[in-house]
Amino acid sequence: MGSVITTEDTDEWRNARKRAQAQPYASPALSAANGHFSKKPHQTKGRRTKARIINLKERNLDMLKNDLILRNPLRLMGRENEAIVPEGGFGAVLARAGVGKTALIVQVALNTMLQQKNVLHVSLDDPVDKVNLWYQEVLNSLAHQYHMRQIKELWESIQMHRFIMTFKVEGFSVPKLEERVKDLTEQQIFNPHMVIIDGLPFDESLRIPLEGLKAFSENHHLHLWFTVTTHRHEAPGADGLPVQLASVADLFDAAIQLQPEGKKIHIRCVKGGPEDVETCDQLLDPSTMLIQDPKKG
Numbered sequence: 001m002g003s004v005i006t007t008e009d010t011d012e013w014r015n016a017r018k019r020a021q022a023q024p025y026a027s028p029a030l031s032a033a034n035g036h037f038s039k040k041p042h043q044t045k046g047r048r049t050k051a052r053i054i055n056l057k058e059r060n061l062d063m064l065k066n067d068l069i070l071r072n073p074l075r076l077m078g079r080e081n082e083a084i085v086p087e088g089g090f091g092a093v094l095a096r097a098g099v100g101k102t103a104l105i106v107q108v109a110l111n112t113m114l115q116q117k118n119v120l121h122v123s124l125d126d127p128v129d130k131v132n133l134w135y136q137e138v139l140n141s142l143a144h145q146y147h148m149r150q151i152k153e154l155w156e157s158i159q160m161h162r163f164i165m166t167f168k169v170e171g172f173s174v175p176k177l178e179e180r181v182k183d184l185t186e187q188q189i190f191n192p193h194m195v196i197i198d199g200l201p202f203d204e205s206l207r208i209p210l211e212g213l214k215a216f217s218e219n220h221h222l223h224l225w226f227t228v229t230t231h232r233h234e235a236p237g238a239d240g241l242p243v244q245l246a247s248v249a250d251l252f253d254a255a256i257q258l259q260p261e262g263k264k265i266h267i268r269c270v271k272g273g274p275e276d277v278e279t280c281d282q283l284l285d286p287s288t289m290l291i292q293d294p295k296k297g
Contacts, residue, residue, distance in 0.1 A: 026074050198226075
C-alpha cells in the first residue's frame with residue numbers, strides 16, 4: 001500500500017519520517033544487482049568497454065506504462081492532465097452520488113503516477129483503506145480491459161507516487177492542509193505534483209476557503225482536482241454550469257460532469273474542454289467505471 005496519513009500523528013506518519021531520514025540512494029553496484037545496468041568493464045577485442053544489461057522485464061513494464069499513459073482518460077477526451085488544468089489551476093469532476101466521480105478521478109491520478117509524478121489524495125469521506133481499495137480496483141479493471149499480466153509489478157512500481165491523507169469534513173481547513181504538506185515536503189517525505197480533494201461539500205460558504213486553496217495551489221505549483229457532488233433535482237445555472245460551481249466558476253479551469261442517461265453514463269466537459277463536442281462527450285462503462293475506448297464504442 002502507498003504512504004498514508006491521517007490528521008493524527010500515527011505510526012505510519014512517524015515511520016514515514018524515519019524512512020525519509022534514512023533513505024538510501026541506489027549505488028551503481030546495487031543497480032547492477034537489480035539488473036538495471038553494470039559498471040563492470042568487459043573485454044572486447046583488446047578494448048575495455050562498459051557493458052549494459054537490459055532487463056527485459058523492466059523494459060516490458062516501461063512499455064506497459066507508456067501504453068496506459070496513451071489511454072489516459074483525459075487524452076481520450078482530447079486533453080492531457082496538465083493541459084486541461086495548468087499549474088496552480090483547479091479542475092472538478094461533478095456527478096450525483098454513486099455515479100463514478102472517485103473512479104474517474106482515480107484514473108486521472110493513476111495516469112499521473114505512471115509518469116512518475118506524485119499525487120496527494122485528500123479524502124474527506126472515506127478512510128485510508130477504502131481509498132486504497134479504489135486505486136486497486138480501478139487498476140485491476142484496467143488490467144482486465146487491456147489484458148495486462150504484470151499488474152502486481154506495475155502497482156509496486158507506482159504506489160510510492162501516491163500519498164493518502166484523511167480528514168473529517170469538519171476538521172478540514174486550508175491552514176491544516178498547508179501544515180501537513182509543509183511537513184511532507186520539508187522532511188522530504190513526499191512532494192506532490194497533483195492534489196485531489198475528494199468529498200469537499202460545495203455550498204455558498206465555500207468561496208473564501210477555495211480562494212485560500214487557490215493561493216495554496218499557486219504557491220506550490222500544483223494541479224488541484226476536486227470531486228463535487230450534484231443532485232438530481234437541481235437545474236443548471238444560467239451559464240449551463242451545475243449550481244455547485246455557479247458562484248466559484250471563475251476559480252476553475254476545467255469541469256467534467258458525469259451524466260447518467262438510461263444505462264449509459266456520459267462524460268461531458270462543461271468547462272475547459274476541447275471545442276470538438278464529439279471528442280468531449282465520452283461514455284463511462286457502468287460495470288467497470290472506466291472510460292470506454294471510442295474505437296470500441
